[in-house]
Structures are given as structure tokens and as C-alpha cells.
Amino acid sequence: MASSTGGVQTVERAIDLLEIMTDLGGDATLSELADRSGLPLPTIHRLLRTLVQRGYARQMPSRRYALGPGVLRLADAAGRQLGAAARPHLERVAAELGETANLAMLDHEMAVYVAQASSTHSMRMFTEVGRRVHLHCTGVGKMLLAALGEDEVRAIAQRTGLPAATEHSITGADELVAELGRIRERGYAVDDGEQEVGVRCFAVAVPDAPLATALSVSGPAARVTPEFADVAVPVLREEAARVGDRLAGR
Structure with a gap:
């Protein structure tokens, strides 16, 4: 039917x-x-x-x-394929910026990390591939939300309840909608200690990806300063475009 x-x-x-x-x-x-x-x-x-x-x-x-185990088999195969396509580009981000690079996709009302390249620093981020996180308190999540309409964002906020991961997390729908407006204007998202205290993240959208996808760089706030965005965002955008081409089969 x-x-x-x-x-x-x-x-x-x-x-x-x-x-x-x-x-x-x-x-x-x-x-x-x-x-x-x-x-x-x-x-x-x-x-x-x-x-x-x-x-x-x-x-x-x-x-x-x-x-069941059949789901794990499919997820493992999909993860390997996505990781193989994106990993060279994440490695370029990590090598050029010196911090951990992550690729995440929209998974219903969450974001799931599908690929990663780690920082060379001894003090680095350990977000693992396969981890699912809330959209409202992560850089990749807010970037994914920014592609949605306000009604859909508010519906997600109502269903998830916007739980606070830290004292800096956004917990109100109006505040979230306003933040997403700022993200659309500047073209990138910032997680300023909202998922983990002392960690800052910058994220951009991956254009033309078959599913809503975001690329980010994150690290300790002492190294990933607000000024770091001037260097990080152009690198992220360049590699995000390349990832989008790979995922779209171009």
C-alpha cells in the first residue's frame, strides 16, 4: 500500500x-x-x-x-562508509587547526556523530563516533536546527524539553529560536560551554549532503577562543563543501 x-x-x-x-x-x-x-x-x-x-x-x-543485531549491522556498514568518505577532510581540519574535528548528522530529534579526527594535543575532546547528543546544546546540533523552520524547532523543543547539560545550555524555546536566527545571519554555530564546561566548538553546515549534516571543530576554551573563529570557520566551510560533494556522489 x-x-x-x-x-x-x-x-x-x-x-x-x-x-x-x-x-x-x-x-x-x-x-x-x-x-x-x-x-x-x-x-x-x-x-x-x-x-x-x-x-x-x-x-x-x-x-x-x-x-536487534540486524540494525547494528546496517549501522556499522553505514558508519564505515560515511567515515571513509569524510575522514580525509576531517583530518585536514584537525591538522590545520590543531583541534578535534567532528562530522554529525540529524538523527530524528538528536545529532549523531558519524566521523572524527582527533587533535594532536594531549588535552583534547573525546566525543566518540556513534554518540547521540541533543540538538540545542551542541554546535553541530544548533547548526542542524538552523536549517529547520521555527514551527519545527519549537515542536522539537516541546518534545525534548531542552534539558540543560551545563549552566550555559539554552533551556527556553524563545531563546533557542533567537540563537538560531543569529546562527543563520553569521553562517556558523557556537557551543560555548553548553555541552561541556570549558569546551568551545564552532560548526558549519555541510552543503548538498543527502541528510542534514554539520562539520565542527572543538577543543578547550583556552585554545579555542572566540577569535579562533576567524581562522577556523573558513577552513570548516572549505572542507564542508568538499564533504558535501563526496556525500552527494560528485
Whole structure:
């Protein structure tokens, strides 16, 4: 059956269930899946039976449903492909700026780090590939949010609640909307101790990427000063354009 968006409805519904499990930390009850998806229980049962048979979901002893090993296999393959395409460009950023470079993509209402090149300094950032972070308190996350409309941003803020990672984190929707306006005007985002105290990050969008993607450089605030943006942002923009070309298959 085709969906109103032109896709296949059964596939869309199965993906919805997997995304709900992901958003809930990797597993969910039938009632949670029903409440969040709006699907009737017989439909959920039928979809889960297929997902379990194919290894993309599993039923736990508690009768909760969790992501299965098939999802890990797909994620590992996708991560390797993205990392291979982006890593040379992240390494150029890290080598030229001397700080850790990260590539992150929009993952529903979070950002997920998909590639990284570490700083050569002994004191550096250790954000690991695969980590999912909130959008409102990270440089890459705010850059991804800046590409969305205000209504969508406010809807995300309402659903996530804008939890504070530090005392510097944005916790109000109006404040977030205003910050995103400033990001659009200057063309890059700043995380000034909002995710981790004492760490500053600059991020730019990756143009023409198939999914919303951002490239960042981060490090201790003592080295990554506000003035560091004058040097960092042009380098980030140049390599972000190259990453976008690679991801778009050009």
C-alpha cells in the first residue's frame, strides 16, 4: 500500500517502530509503541513479527521489544562508509587547526556523530563516533536546527524539553529560536560551554549532503577562543563543501 507521501506505508510503519525504540533508549513496550505510532495493536504485532524474524528487532524476557543485531549491522556498514568518505577532510581540519574535528548528522530529534579526527594535543575532546547528543546544546546540533523552520524547532523543543547539560545550555524555546536566527545571519554555530564546561566548538553546515549534516571543530576554551573563529570557520566551510560533494556522489 502506498502512503500519502509516495512511499510504501508498510515500510514507513516498520521504520517508525524502529525509530520509536531508538528514541526510547533502544527498547519499548507494546503500549509505548502504540501510543507513539498511533497504530492499532494487530498492525504493530504483525510488523514486529517480521522485524523479529529478520533480526531487526527482538523480544526481551520482560516482553519489551528492542532493536536487534540486524540494525547494528546496517549501522556499522553505514558508519564505515560515511567515515571513509569524510575522514580525509576531517583530518585536514584537525591538522590545520590543531583541534578535534567532528562530522554529525540529524538523527530524528538528536545529532549523531558519524566521523572524527582527533587533535594532536594531549588535552583534547573525546566525543566518540556513534554518540547521540541533543540538538540545542551542541554546535553541530544548533547548526542542524538552523536549517529547520521555527514551527519545527519549537515542536522539537516541546518534545525534548531542552534539558540543560551545563549552566550555559539554552533551556527556553524563545531563546533557542533567537540563537538560531543569529546562527543563520553569521553562517556558523557556537557551543560555548553548553555541552561541556570549558569546551568551545564552532560548526558549519555541510552543503548538498543527502541528510542534514554539520562539520565542527572543538577543543578547550583556552585554545579555542572566540577569535579562533576567524581562522577556523573558513577552513570548516572549505572542507564542508568538499564533504558535501563526496556525500552527494560528485
